[in-house]
Amino acid sequence: MLNAAGARIFTFTGTVPLNAWFRIEGFVTGNASTGQVELKQFNDPASATATETQTSAASVNTGGTMDTYEFGMPVTPSANNGPFWMDNIGLSSTGYLGPATVTSPGVMPAIIP
DSSP states (O other): OOTTTTOOOOOOOOOOOOOOOOEEEEEEETTTBEEEEEEEEEEEOOSSSSEEEEEETTTTTTOOOOOOOSSOOOOOOOOOOOOOOSOOOOOOOOOOOOOOOOOBBBOOOOOOO
């Protein structure tokens, strides 16, 4: 996670599974002086129990109210950039989304409330 200036707030200390699905969930409280971020890593994407959780202090500059969201590769290239695949991306303003589920074969539910 990066702050509004692009400086690292924290990173996960564990590893992500290779050649396997995993899930990342988090939240951002947008505020220039009392912002906060949290990320949870689920190495079992169907689990309700996080493998690792990182939470910042409530004093991070997250740039204010959130109005733009980006998913994907970081702007600065790195030797650790992929390849990777993303699936079931969603946003919520009310809480964590939890594991994605298939309601019928070949049809994914809408996960944006």
